[in-house]
Amino acid sequence: xxxxxxxxxxxxxxxxxxxxxxxxxxxxxxxxxxxxxxxxxxxxxxxxxxxxxxxxxxxxxxxxxxxxxxxxxxxxxxxxxxxxxxxxxxxxxxxxxxxxxxxxxxxxxxxxxxxxxxxxxxxxxxxxxxxxxxxxxxxxxxxxxxxxxxxxxxxxxxxxxxxxxxxxxxxxxxxxxxxxxxxxxxxxxxxxxxxxxxxxxxxxxxxxxxxxxxxxxxxxxxxxxxxxxxxxxxxxxxxx
Amino acid sequence: xxxxxxxxxxxxxxxxxxxxxxxxxxxxxxxxxxxxxxxxxxxxxxxxxxxxxxxxxxxxxxxxxxxxxxxxxxxxxxxxxxxxxxxxxxxxxxxxxxxxxxxxxxxxxxxxxxxxxxxxxxxxxxxxxxxxxxxxxxxxxxxxxxxxxxxxxxxxxxxxxxxxxxxxxxxxxxxxxxxxxxxxxxxxxxxxxxxxxxxxxxxxxxxxxxxxxxxxxxxxxxxxxxxxxxxxxxxxxxxxxxxxxxxxxxxxxxxxxxxxxxxxxxxxxxxxxxxxxxxxxxxxxxxxxxxxxxxxxxxxxxxxxxxxxxxxxxxxxxxxxxxxxxxxxxxxxxxxxxxxxxxxxxxxxxxxxxxxxxxxxxxxxxxxxxxxxxxxxxxxxxxxxxxxxxxxxxxxxxxxxxxxxxxxxxxxxxxxxxxxxxxxxxxxxxxxxxxxxxxxxxxxxxxxxxxxxxxxxxxxxxxxxxxxxxxxxxxxxxxxxxxxxxxxxxxxxxxxxxxxxxxxxxxxxxxxxxxxxxxxxxxxxxxxxxxxxxxxxxxxxxxxxxxxxxxxxxxxxxxxxxxxxxxxxxxxxxxxxxxxxxxxxxxxxxxxxxxxxxxxxxxxxxxxxxxxxxxxxxxxxxxxxxxxxxxxxxxxxxxxxxxxxxxxxxxxxxxxxxxxxxxxxxxxxxxxxxxxxxxxxxxxxxxxxxxxxxxxxxxxxxxxxxxxxxxxxxxxxxxxxxxxxxxxxxxxxxxx
Numbered sequence: 018x019x020x021x022x023x024x025x026x027x028x029x030x031x032x033x034x035x036x037x038x039x040x041x042x043x044x045x046x047x048x049x050x051x052x053x054x055x056x057x058x059x060x061x062x063x064x065x066x067x068x069x070x071x072x073x074x075x076x077x078x079x080x081x082x083x084x085x086x087x088x089x090x091x092x093x094x095x096x097x098x099x100x101x102x103x104x105x106x107x108x109x110x111x112x113x114x115x116x117x118x119x120x121x122x123x124x125x126x127x128x129x130x131x132x133x134x135x136x137x138x139x140x141x142x143x144x145x146x147x148x149x150x151x152x153x154x155x156x157x158x159x160x161x162x163x164x165x166x167x168x169x170x171x172x173x174x175x176x177x178x179x180x181x182x183x184x185x186x187x188x189x190x191x192x193x194x195x196x197x198x199x200x201x202x203x204x205x206x207x208x209x210x211x212x213x214x215x216x217x218x219x220x221x222x223x224x225x226x227x228x229x230x231x232x233x234x235x236x237x238x239x240x241x242x243x244x245x246x247x248x249x250x251x252x253x254x255x256x257x
Numbered sequence: 258x259x260x261x262x263x264x265x266x267x268x269x270x271x272x273x274x275x276x277x278x279x280x281x282x283x284x285x286x287x288x289x290x291x292x293x294x295x296x297x298x299x300x301x302x303x304x305x306x307x308x309x310x311x312x313x314x315x316x317x318x319x320x321x322x323x324x325x326x327x328x329x330x331x332x333x334x335x336x337x338x339x340x341x342x343x344x345x346x347x348x349x350x351x352x353x354x355x356x357x358x359x360x361x362x363x364x365x366x367x368x369x370x371x372x373x374x375x376x377x378x379x380x381x382x383x384x385x386x387x388x389x390x391x392x393x394x395x396x397x398x399x400x401x402x403x404x405x406x407x408x409x410x411x412x413x414x415x416x417x418x419x420x421x422x423x424x425x426x427x428x429x430x431x432x433x434x435x436x437x438x439x440x441x442x443x444x445x446x447x448x449x450x451x452x453x454x455x456x457x458x459x460x461x462x463x464x465x466x467x468x469x470x471x472x473x474x475x476x477x478x479x480x481x482x483x484x485x486x487x488x489x490x491x492x493x494x495x496x497x498x499x500x501x502x503x504x505x506x507x508x509x510x511x512x513x514x515x516x517x518x519x520x521x522x523x524x525x526x527x528x529x530x531x532x533x534x535x536x537x538x539x540x541x542x543x544x545x546x547x548x549x550x551x552x553x554x555x556x557x558x559x560x561x562x563x564x565x566x567x568x569x570x571x572x573x574x575x576x577x578x579x580x581x582x583x584x585x586x587x588x589x590x591x592x593x594x595x596x597x598x599x600x601x602x603x604x605x606x607x608x609x610x611x612x613x614x615x616x617x618x619x620x621x622x623x624x625x626x627x628x629x630x631x632x633x634x635x636x637x638x639x640x641x642x643x644x645x646x647x648x649x650x651x652x653x654x655x656x657x658x659x660x661x662x663x664x665x666x667x668x669x670x671x672x673x674x675x676x677x678x679x680x681x682x683x684x685x686x687x688x689x690x691x692x693x694x695x696x697x698x699x700x701x702x703x704x705x706x707x708x709x710x711x712x713x714x715x716x717x718x719x720x721x722x723x724x725x726x727x728x729x730x731x732x733x734x735x736x737x738x739x740x741x742x743x744x745x746x747x748x749x750x751x752x753x754x755x756x757x758x759x760x761x762x763x764x765x766x767x768x769x770x771x772x773x774x775x776x777x778x779x780x781x782x783x784x785x786x787x788x789x790x791x792x793x794x795x796x797x798x799x800x801x802x803x804x805x806x807x808x809x810x811x812x813x814x815x816x817x818x819x820x821x822x823x824x825x826x827x828x829x830x831x832x833x834x835x836x837x838x839x840x841x842x843x844x845x846x847x848x849x850x851x852x853x854x855x856x857x858x859x860x861x862x863x864x865x866x867x868x869x870x871x872x873x874x875x876x877x878x879x880x881x882x883x884x885x886x887x888x889x890x891x892x893x894x895x896x897x898x899x900x901x902x903x904x905x906x907x908x909x910x911x912x913x914x915x916x917x918x919x920x921x922x923x924x925x926x927x928x929x930x931x932x933x934x935x936x937x938x939x940x941x942x943x944x945x946x947x948x949x950x951x952x953x954x955x956x957x958x959x960x961x962x963x964x965x966x967x968x969x970x971x972x973x974x975x976x977x978x979x980x981x982x983x984x985x986x987x988x989x990x991x992x993x
Contacts, residue, residue, distance in 0.1 A: 063766055063775055063817050101775070102782030102789075103818055130776045133730070136740045136958050137783025144786050165731075 018225045019249035020046065020054040021116055022097060022126060022155060022181055022212030025223065026075050029067055030059040032216045036082055042215060043083055043090045046223035051213070053091045054223070055116055055253050057126050060107075061099035069114045072096060093256040097155055099128045100138055108148055115150075117253035119179075122151035124252050126181065129154065133162045139172040152178040153209060153252075158186050158198040167198060179209030184228030184245075185221070187211065203236060210248040284718075286728075291717035298713035299706050306705025307698070315693035318419075319441035320432040321449045322685040325352050327427070349427075352681075353420045356431060356452055362415035364451035369443055372410040418448055428684060438690050445687035453681050464670055471667040478663055482656035489649040496642050512636055515629045522622040529615035536608045546604045555607040561600035568593035727932050727939045733959050736939045737946050739930060742958040743777035745803065746770055747934075747965050758803075759832070762810040763865070770810075777807070777960060778814040781927065784957045792895070792905045794925035794954075796918040798945040799911050802933040803962030805832040808908035811929075816870030819903035822862070824848060825875040826909040826921060828882035833908055834874025847876025852891050858898070871902070882910070887920045895924055912945040922954035930956060934964045 024032020025042050033039040046054060056076050059065035076094035083090050096114040098104060104125075107113045116124040125145065129138065145152050154173065157180050162169045185191060186199040202208050211232070215223030225245050233241040288295065327348050355361065366372070401409070419432040431452075433444035532551030539546040546552050547562060572589045579586045727733050730741045746769050748758050762771045781793060795808040804827070812823035825833035828849060850856035851873070863872045879885055899905055907925065912918040922928050928949060932942050949956055 063814065064772070100783070101779045102786075105786075106818075130772065130779070132744065132773070133741070133776065135776055135783060136742055136780040137786065138779075140786040141783045 018049075018051050018229065018245040019253065020051050020213045020215070020223060020225060021095075021153075021210060021249045021253055022057050022183075023054050023215040023223050024056070024058055024097075025054060025092065025215060026056045026058050026072065026079055026094075029072070029075060030065045032058065036079075038217070039079060040082065040086050040088065041218060042223050043086075043088045043092075045218060046213070046215070047088055047090050049222075049224045049226050051090065051223060051225060053093070053249075053253070053257055055093045055095045055256070057095045057097040057116070059099065059128070060096040060114070061128075062101055062103045064099070067096060069094075069096070069112050072114055091257045093253060095126060095253075097126045097128045100130070100135060100141060102141075104141065105144065108145075108150065113150075116153065117256055119151055119252050122149055122177075124179075125150050125152050126155055127152040127178075129157065129160050131160060134160060134169050134173070139176060142173050142176040142178050146177045154178060154180050156181060156183045156186065156214060158182050158202060159191055159195050163198055164194045167201060174207065180207050182208045182211050182228075183214045184211045184225045185213070186228070187231050188227035190227070200235070203232065203240075208244065210252075211244045212249075287717055287721040288714065291713070291720065295710065295713040295717055298716070299709035302709025302712070303702050303706035306708075307702045310696045310698050310701040313696040314436050316434050316436055316695040317438040317441045317690040317692075318432050318434045318694035319438065319445040319687035319690055320430050321445045321683060321687040322423075323429045323431055323449050323452065323681055324427050324684050325349065325429060325681045327680070349422065353422065353429065355455070356420050356429070356448065357415065357418050359411065359415055360455060361448060361451045362411045362418070364455060365414050365444060365447040366407070366411050368447045368451065371414070372406045414444065417444070434694065442687045442689050449681075449683050449686075453683070456680055468667060468670045471663060471670060475660065475663045475667055478656060478660040482653065482660050485649065485652040485656050489646070489653055492646060492649055496646075509636065512629070512632045515625060515632050519622065519625040519629050522618065522625045526615070526618035526622045529611065529618045532611050533615045536611060540608075546608055547600060549608075551611055552604055552607045555603070555610075558600070558603045558607050561596065561603040565593070565596040565600045568596040724935070725938050725940065726935050727937050727942055727961070728935055729964065730961060732939070733932055733942075733961055737930070737932075737942055737959055739946065739956060739959040740780075742780040742929060742960050743773045744934075744964045745773050745807070745960060745962045747963045758806045759809045760813075761806075762813045763868070771814075774807075774810045774814045777811060777929075780958065781811070781815075781929070785927070788926075790904070790927035790957070791899050792907065792925040792927070794907045794909060794918065794921050794928045795931060796909050796912045796922075796928065796945075796949075797931040797933075798913045798937055798941045800830055800914070802911075802937055803931045803960075804911070805908050806962065807929065807931050807960050808906050809833060812870055812872075812904075812906040813865070813868065815904050815906065816865065816868040820869040820871075820901075821904045821906060822871045822873060822898055822902040824873045824898075824905060824907045826886065826907045826917065828875045828878055828885070828917075829910050829915065831875035831878070833872060845877070847874035849876040849879045849882075849885055851876070852885050852888065852894055853879075854890075858894075873898075883915060883917055883920065886917055892924055912948055913941060919948060919952050919954070922949055922952060926955060927957045928954045930959045931962055932959055933962050936963070 023042075023046070024030055025039050025046075027033045027036045027039040033042055043054075056072075056079070058067050058072055060067050073094045076092055080092050083092065094114060095116045098107075098113065104113065104127075113123075113125060116126050118124060127142075127145075129135070142152050157163050157170055180202060182199045182202060183191065183195075186195045187203070189196040199208075211225065211228050213221070213223045213225055215221055229241050229245050232244060327345065414433075417433050417435075419430075419434070421430040421432065422428075423430060431445055431448050433441050433448065435441040435444060532549065535549045535551065536546055538544075539549060547558060552558055553562075568589065572586070572593050575583070575586050575589050581587075581590075727736060730744060733739065733741055748761060748770055758770075761768070762774045765771055781790060784790070793811070795804050795811070797804045805825075808823060812821050815821045823833060825831050826848060827833075831847075834847060846856040846861045848861070851858050851861055856876070858873075861873055861876065863874070864870075865872060885891055895905070907921060909921050910917040912930075918928075930942070930946060930949070946956065
C-alpha cells in the first residue's frame with residue numbers, strides 16, 4: 018500500500034520528534050503493509066515554517082536511515098500545506114512541495130483548519146485550478162464544519178479537487194461522527210484515496226489496513242485497492 | 258486504541274432528521290451551559306431538605322393485625338349471590354369506619370389513661386413585648402381545661418388510627434404512630450382491643466333491648482290472659498254452668514217433642530171441630546145426624562142403625578103379608594119405633610160426646626201451644642249464654658297462644674344473649690418498631706434534590722429564554738446572515754488590566770486563539786483572491802465586544818506576510834496606542850493630528866518589533882471625530898497611506914453608537930463585524946449590520962469573540978464534545 022499523507026520525518030512538525038521514533042513508525046508502517054510513503058510535514062505559515070528544500074533534504078536523510086536500518090520503506094518528500102493566501106506566493110516562487118501529478122496537474126495536499134472551512138477556501142481552490150494545481154483536501158471528514166453540515170464542502174467541490182480521507186476515520190478511530198462522514202463521502206464516490214496521517218504510534222499510527230478492511234467489507238476489494246494502491250500510485254508512483 | 262478491526266463495521270446511518278434533532282440539541286446546550294448552576298441549586302435544596310429532616314422528631318409506626326369475620330350469608334337466589342360482594346364490601350367498609358370512629362378513640366384513651374395528669378403550669382418569664390402592648394391584645398395563653406385536653410387527646414388518637422385492609426382477605430392492619438415506639442405499640446393494641454370490646458358491647462346491648470321489650474310485652478299479655486280467664490270463670494259461676502255441652506241438647510229435644518205433640522193435638526182438634534160443625538149443621542137443618550161419618554163411626558150408632566134397618570126390613574116384609582093391624586104388624590111396628598128411638602138416642606149421645614171430645618182436644622191443643630212457647634223461650638236464653646261462654650273461652654285461648662309465643666321468643670333471646678361471640682379476633686399484636694417511619698431521611702433529601710433539579714432546570718430554560726444574545730457560529734450565521742470568519746476563544750487572561758488579548762497573537766503563536774486569528778486572516782485574504790482587500794474595517798455593535806482585539810491581532814497576523822498599517826480610528830475610546838505601547842511611553846500624536854496637519858505621518862506611526870506592522874494611534878481626541886473622518890482630508894490621507902502598505906486595518910467606533918463606522922465603511926474594501934458570544938443581543942447586532950448594509954458596506958463576515966470553548970463547541974452534534982476530545986487525545990492541542 019502507498020501512504021500519501023504521513024508525518025514520519027523527524028523533528029520537523031508535530032509528528033515524529035526524532036529519528037528513532039521515525040524508524041519505529043516506519044517499521045509499523047511496513048508491518049501494516051505500507052511499502053511507499055510520501056512524507057508530508059506541515060507547511061503552515063506562522064506555525065510550521067517548513068521550506069521545500071529542507072523537507073527534501075531531510076527526506077533523503079531519512080531514506081538513508083531506513084536503508085541502513087534495513088526497513089523496506091520507500092519515502093518521498095512533499096507537504097501538507099495549510100490553506101492560506103501565502104500559498105499563492107509559494108506557488109509563484111516554486112516553494113510548494115507537491116505529492117505528484119495526476120492527469121498533468123500537480124497534486125497539492127491541502128489542509129483546512131480543523132475548526133472550520135475558511136471563507137474563501139473555494140476561491141483558493143479555483144485559483145489553484147487556474148494555475149494547473151489539483152488540490153487534494155486532507156481529511157475533510159474530521160473538519161468540524163463538515164461534521165456539522167456536510168453541505169459546507171459543496172463550495173469547494175464545485176471546483177476541480179480531490180478528497181483524502183484518513184484510514185482510521187473509516188474504521189471509527191476518530192469517533193462516530195467522523196466515521197459517518199467518511200462513509201458518506203465514500204458512498205458518494207468523492208474520495209480520491211485514503212492515507213494514514215500518521216503522527217505517532219499511540220494515537221495516529223501509520224496504518225492503512227484498518228480502513229482498507231472496512232472499505233473492502235462495505236464497498237468491495239476493487240474500490241479498497243484503488244483507494245490505497247492504484248490512486249496513490251498513479252499520483253506519486255513516479256517519485257519513487 | 259479504539260480501532261477493533263475484527264468487528265464488522267456497518268456504515269453509519271444517515272444523520273437524523275435535522276428539524277427534530279435541533280430542539281433536543283438546543284435543550285441539551287442550555288442544560289450544559291447552566292450545568293453548574295443546576296448542580297449547585299439541586300445540591301443546595303438537597304442540603305436544606307437534609308437539615309430540615311434531621312431536625313424532625315422521629316415517628317414510629319406500630320401495626321397490629323385484626324381478622325374481621327362476617328357471618329356467612331345464606332344464598333337463596335342468584336341475585337343474592339351477585340349482591341353478596343357489594344354487601345360484603347359495605348360490611349367491611351362499615352367496620353373500617355367503626356375502627357376509625359370516636360367511641361373507639363375514647364375507649365383507647367380511657368384504657369391507656371390518657372391524657373395524663375395536667376402538666377404543672379410553669380410561670381413563664383414575663384415577656385417584655387407583651388407588656389408593651391395594650392391589654393387584651395395578646396392575652397396570656399390559658400392552660401387548657403380538662404375537657405379540652407380530653408378532647409384533644411381523643412381526636413389525636415382518632416386521627417392517628419390508620420386502617421389498611423389487606424387485599425382479598427378478611428385481615429385489617431391497624432397502625433398508629435407516635436414519637437415513642439412503645440406508645441405506638443400500646444395504642445395499636447388498644448385500638449384492636451377496643452374494637453372487639455365495642456363490638457361485643459354493642460351486641461349485648463342489642464339483645465338486652467330486645468329482651469326488655471319482650472319482657473314488657475309478656476307482662477302485658479299475661480295480664481290480659483289472666484283477665485280473660487277470670488271473666489270466663491265468673492260467667493260460669495254466675496250461670497252455674499257445669500257442663501257446657503249439655504246445656505244445648507235438653508231444650509232441643511223437648512222442643513221437638515212438644516212441637517210434634519202440638520201438631521197432633523191440632524190435627525185431632527181440627528178433626529173434632531169438623532165433626533162438630535157437621536153435627537151443628539145437621540141440627541140446624543134437622544137432618545139426620547146419623548149420616549155424619551163421625552157419628553156413624555160409633556159402634557152403638559151402627560148397631561142402632563142396624564137394628565133400625567132390621568126393624569124396617571121386618572116391617573116391610575110383614576107389610577106384604579099382613580095388614581097394618583095384624584099383631585105381628587103392630588109388634589113389628591113397635592119394634593121399629595123403639596129401634597128408631599134407640600138410634601136417635603144413640604146419635605144424640607154420640608153427638609154430645611163428639612162435642613165433649615172437641616172441647617177436650619181444643620184445650621189440649623191450647624195447653625200444648627202454651628207449653629211450646631215456654632220451651633222456645635228457654636232455649637233462646639240458653640243459646641245466648643252459650644255464645645257468651647264461647648266468646649270468653651276464645652279470648653282466653655287467644656291470649657294464651659300469644660303469651661306462649663312471646664315467652665318462647667323471650668327465652669330464645671335470653672339464651673342467645675348469654676353466649677355472645679366477637680366477630681373479630683386479633684391475629685397479631687403490634688411489635689415494637691425498630692426504625693422510625695418518618696421522617697424518611699433518604700427520600701426527603703432525594704425529593705429536595707429532585708425539586709431543586711427541576712427548579713434549576715426550569716430556571717435555566719427561563720434564563721436562556723430571556724437571554725437573547727448571540728451564541729456561537731450557527732446562531733450568528735442564521736441571525737445576521739453573515740459567514741463566520743472565525744471564532745476567537747475566551748482567553749483566561751482576558752480579565753487582566755494589561756489588555757493582553759490585544760497583543761496575544763504576537764506573543765503566543767501556537768495558541769488556539771492565534772490559530773483562530775490565522776484562520777480569520779486566511780478568510781479575509783481568500784475572500785477576495787483576485788483583488789485583495791486593501792482596507793479592512795473592524796467594527797461591532799457596542800464597545801467592549803473585541804474590535805480592538807481583533808484589529809490588532811489580525812493586523813499582526815497580516816503583518817507576518819505583508820506590510821500592514823493598523824489605524825486606530827476609534828477616537829472616542831482609543832485603545833490601540835495604549836495597548837501597543839506595551840509599557841513604553843505611548844506616542845501622543847496620531848491620526849487626528851495627521852489629518853489636522855499638526856503632525857507628519859512619519860512622526861506618528863510606530864513600528865512593531867519583528868514585523869512589517871505599523872501602527873497609527875488615534876492621536877489627540879478631537880471634539881467631533883465624525884467631522885474629521887468624513888472630511889476630504891481624511892479620505893485623501895487614507896488613499897495616500899494605502900499606496901504605501903499592502904493592507905490597512907482600521908479599528909473604529911461601534912456601528913450602533915455613532916456613524917463613524919458607516920462613514921469609514923464606504924472607504925473600506927472589507928468590513929468585519931465583531932460580536933461577543935453570549936453577550937451581544939442579536940437584535941442590536943442585526944441593527945448594526947443593517948445600518949452597514951444600507952450604506953452598501955462590503956461586509957465579508959463576522960467574528961465571534963470570547964467563545965467559551967466547550968459551550969460554544971457543544972453545538973449541533975451530540976458527539977461533538979467527544980470529537981473534540983479525540984483531537985486532544987491525538988495531539989492536536991498539545992502542539993500549542
